[in-house]
Amino acid sequence: MTSASPSLFDTAADAAREAPFWAASDPATRAGLLQALARVLEQHRDPLVALAHGETHLGSVRLQGELDRTCFQLRAFADFVLAGSLHAVEHDAAVDGPPPRGRPGMHRVRVPLGPVAMFAASNFPFAFSVLGGDTASALAAGCPVVVRAHPAHLQLSRAVFHLVQRVLHEQHLPSGLVGLVDGASVEHGAALVQHPAIQAVAFTGSLRGGLALQALAAQRAVPIPFFGELGSVNxxxxxxxxxxxxxxxxxxxxxxxxxxxxxxxxxxxxxxxxxxxxxxxxxxxxxxxxxxxxxxxxxxxxxxxxxxxxxxxxxxxxxxxxxxxxxxxxxxxxxxxxxxxxxxxxxxxxxxxxxxxxxxxxxxxxxxxxxxxxxxxxxxxxxxxxxxxxxxxxxxxxxxxxxxxxxxxxxxGGVPTGVAVTRAQQHGGPWPSSTQPASTSVGLHACERFLRPVVYQGAPGWLLSGFPSERS
CATH class of the missing domain: 3.40.309.10 (Aldehyde Dehydrogenase; Chain A, domain 2)
Incomplete structure (x- = not known):
């Protein structure tokens, strides 16, 4: 965990960049980590909820339910990874003859973007924080995460982060796979978004703050995607x-x-x-x-x-x-x-x-x-x-x-509060509710934010042998 100086943000971002193996990790490894993170939250439920209530005043009933939701979505992403569809290959077989009917063989895969900067939200100390949906979906996609803790629940964020580090150690995974920075200033947030190791940003917060960070992401020498949830009258x-x-x-x-x-x-x-x-x-x-x-x-x-x-x-x-x-x-x-x-x-x-x-x-x-x-x-x-x-x-x-x-x-009918974590869920809409209306920050398709497609055309056999099960 780093704090205080923007230069210390380099430590967490560089550590995330040094975990490239995660992009090539197998489904069992990813699912095992997500499941273990859910278990450790449940094992420390009572002290974590008490700490969260002391900082947020949201009440133990609400916070108990939010912790349950957080564990549920960690396990849901684990199941999603194990099911294989997240990284399934789409294959177009070669067809002899001239175009347009004739074509070479093509295999379409999706590869992780790289380290993701995740800005925790003030209003969901569990579900949109250190082990919230952004972190879970990024890890499931194969991306390391650097979490910018929210000052509204800083002590809780540190406590959860220590549990994360314990799980990483027990599973013989590098500590940099999940990092935490707790500097609250504008400069700290800017330093994280602009760090060359960061390849995407997930943000939940105010319109003003989101606009500033989005501009920084776009102004980089190599711009990176900014997935922001900014405000909604519903x-x-x-x-x-x-x-x-x-x-x-x-x-x-x-x-x-x-x-x-x-x-x-x-x-x-x-x-x-x-x-x-x-x-x-x-x-x-x-x-x-x-x-x-x-x-x-x-x-x-x-x-x-x-x-x-x-x-x-x-x-x-x-x-x-x-x-x-x-x-x-x-x-x-x-x-x-x-x-x-x-x-x-x-x-x-x-x-x-x-x-x-x-x-x-x-x-x-x-x-x-x-x-x-x-x-x-x-x-x-x-x-x-x-x-x-x-x-x-x-x-x-x-x-x-x-x-x-x-x-x-x-x-x-009904009311919109309460967002189910499902495969079909869509939590994101046209501007200004989100910066990327084609993406969702809740539900299993949240993983897709942190993947990009690559097509291998006429790929050699040695490469094809390493692909997961295909979807033709």
């Missing part, structure tokens, strides 16, 4: 049909639980609700305000995050046309609920920016047809939720098409 559109299927008060309780989960510090928290102004909507908003007011409050992850949340709430309150139903204060860091006419929402870009925390802005439309242009006015987002679109109708089709164009995941 709209929830409520068609009037939703209130016919379920009472407004019940839907409000469901939404309030999602908004206040972890003090609203989830990247998938619904931040904008779009609905038609009617009696059912008024009941829904009244119940939502009540549930949000009654939700337990606790300190946010860092003082800076709390200050930004209060500043965002104050700016929203001061915006013409916005009506505030519930707002936080210095005395009680609670939820924010505000309303605005749909026309004002579409006219004011600042209303369509994320407020990180338990905040909800309701855009009120005059009729159902206005739901579509309101959704169209929003930028890219991780997830969009549609309530009441189960029946096939022209409006439902328009909303689905619009949501598909703007989100990486579209929900029909």
């Amino acid at each position: 709209p929830l559109v409520v068609l009037p049909a939703a209130f016919s299927a379920q009472a407004p008060e019940a839907l409000a309780a469901q939404l309030a639980a999602s908004v206040t989960l972890g003090m609203g510090q989830f990247c998938t928290r619904p931040g904008v609700v779009v609905l038609v102004g009617c009696e059912a909507s008024r009941r829904f908003l009244a119940a939502l305000a009540l549930h949000l007011a009654e939700a337990p409050a606790h300190p946010m992850l860092t003082p800076a995050i709390a200050d930004a949340y209060l500043s965002g709430a104050q700016a929203l309150r001061s915006t013409a046309g916005v009506g505030v139903l519930l707002e936080p204060s210095l005395e009680r860091m609670g939820a924010l609920l505000a309303t605005v006419p749909a026309a004002d929402f579409m006219a004011r870009e600042e209303l369509r920016h994320e407020i990180f925390g338990p905040a909800v802005l309701a855009a009120l439309c005059e009729d159902e047809q206005a739901l579509v242009p309101v959704l169209q006015s929003m930028a890219g987002t991780l997830v969009a939720t549609l309530w009441g679109a189960e029946a096939d109708a022209p409006l439902a089709r328009q909303l689905v098409a619009t949501a598909t164009a703007r989100a990486g995941r579209v929900l029909f």
